[in-house]
Amino acid sequence: MAQTEFFDALESRSPHEREAAHMAALPAQIAHARNNAPAFAELLADVDPAAVTSRAALARLPVIRKHELLQRQTAHRAKDPFGGFSALRWGPAMGRVFASPGPIYEPEAATRDYWRTARALFAAGFRTGELVHNAFSYHMTPGAFILESGAMAVGCTVFPAGTGQTEQQLQAIAELRPAGYTGTPSFLRILLEKAAETGADVSSIRKASVGGEACPPSLTAWFAERGVAVYQTYATADLGLVAYETPVREGLVVDEGVLVEIVRPGTGEPVPDGEVGELVVTTFSKAYPLIRFGTGDLSAILPGACPTGRSAPRIKGWMGRADQTTKVRGMFVHPSQVADIARRFPQVAKARLVVSGEMANDQMCLRVEASEADNGLQQQIEAAVREVTKLRAQVELVPPGSLPNDGKVIEDARSYQ
Numbered sequence: 001m002a003q004t005e006f007f008d009a010l011e012s013r014s015p016h017e018r019e020a021a022h023m024a025a026l027p028a029q030i031a032h033a034r035n036n037a038p039a040f041a042e043l044l045a046d047v048d049p050a051a052v053t054s055r056a057a058l059a060r061l062p063v064i065r066k067h068e069l070l071q072r073q074t075a076h077r078a079k080d081p082f083g084g085f086s087a088l089r090w091g092p093a094m095g096r097v098f099a100s101p102g103p104i105y106e107p108e109a110a111t112r113d114y115w116r117t118a119r120a121l122f123a124a125g126f127r128t129g130e131l132v133h134n135a136f137s138y139h140m141t142p143g144a145f146i147l148e149s150g151a152m153a154v155g156c157t158v159f160p161a162g163t164g165q166t167e168q169q170l171q172a173i174a175e176l177r178p179a180g181y182t183g184t185p186s187f188l189r190i191l192l193e194k195a196a197e198t199g200a201d202v203s204s205i206r207k208a209s210v211g212g213e214a215c216p217p218s219l220t221a222w223f224a225e226r227g228v229a230v231y232q233t234y235a236t237a238d239l240g241l242v243a244y245e246t247p248v249r250e251g252l253v254v255d256e257g258v259l260v261e262i263v264r265p266g267t268g269e270p271v272p273d274g275e276v277g278e279l280v281v282t283t284f285s286k287a288y289p290l291i292r293f294g295t296g297d298l299s300a301i302l303p304g305a306c307p308t309g310r311s312a313p314r315i316k317g318w319m320g321r322a323d324q325t326t327k328v329r330g331m332f333v334h335p336s337q338v339a340d341i342a343r344r345f346p347q348v349a350k351a352r353l354v355v356s357g358e359m360a361n362d363q364m365c366l367r368v369e370a371s372e373a374d375n376g377l378q379q380q381i382e383a384a385v386r387e388v389t390k391l392r393a394q395v396e397l398v399p400p401g402s403l404p405n406d407g408k409v410i411e412d413a414r415s416y417q
Helices: 015-036 038-043 066-076 118-123 143-154 166-176 185-198 217-225 335-343 375-389
Strands: 094-100 104-109 131-134 157-160 180-183 207-210 229-236 240-245 252-254 258-263 277-283 293-299 326-328 331-333 348-356 363-370 394-398 410-412
Touching: 015 038, 066 104, 066 293, 118 143, 118 229, 118 240, 131 143, 131 166, 143 157, 143 180, 143 240, 166 185, 180 185, 185 207, 185 217, 217 229, 240 258, 240 277, 335 348, 335 363, 335 375, 363 375, 375 394
Parallel strands: 131 157, 131 180, 180 207, 207 229, 348 410, 363 394
Antiparallel strands: 094 104, 229 240, 240 252, 258 277, 277 293, 326 331, 348 363
């Protein structure tokens, strides 16, 4: 395959060369994290960075999970909003700071394609000289900027559409004629359905890079039937790009800027290739040097290399959550948020959030055991859900003792087939 079909030469280097480069870079990255990020100075105090030159040595380091990051940020917020994990401070080196639900604060370094999403967009067919309709949210969270930076690195112009205002977005698409879309798959579906209903011309969009929520094969096929080739981009606010889909649609290729492990959920122990476990990622970012960051997402390593010639490891894709934290309409919802809502109402003894739906049509229902069952309470709880999670949910009041005694705070009942 010609080099012009890759974004850069790193994608096609031999697996041995890539692994050797990553192992050679690990000691310096761990030393950098210890010297510049106070949280890692504490967490890795007993680690000799020079000795971490293999995956076995890396696996002996602790896994840092999102809830621990949130706890440290909360505890140190008065003096450091990043909880000691960022190597950057306010000033020209940090271009932006974002707030994800929790809230968890993330820095963005003022560098080209900081999130490294250019490779994902290139693999999805985006090219220099095209216009991209970016429908990720530009409000507080980094989603829009994660894809925008990659599109600009590819050489595209970006229309910052954001979310909502469907009719105005359709007008902009009809008049600006973008070649591609970036955003959640559910909003792309809304745009296409509304265009079909109103007769708006969205025919210029022939490709899309989607993320933020599940995009099952059935939904990908639905888009294909309407002339849009949709590819998944798996990126997070903490890590940037982790993996991306290619035209052969055989799993997701791991990005060149991260080192991926699959571990047994709840532990830091790597599992054999092919076994499902939690995705743990070490990033080589100097700005936000996360070492063994547990994503909470389940996946598995696929055998062999991508038929496109990209030689990095491949993961099967998103296979659910290793913990009860889940994504709804592109936003994380945490068990702690459900508990926060329940604590606001003395009448509530127990609450369970049930997430349902299929084909990216997420629905939330908060089932609440309440000593009082009146409409006023139901409306108040619905308002509290919107305030805490930034999402809408139906509230169902049930008699005390109705909810299962299984410890679940969030039940993901969605179909991913």
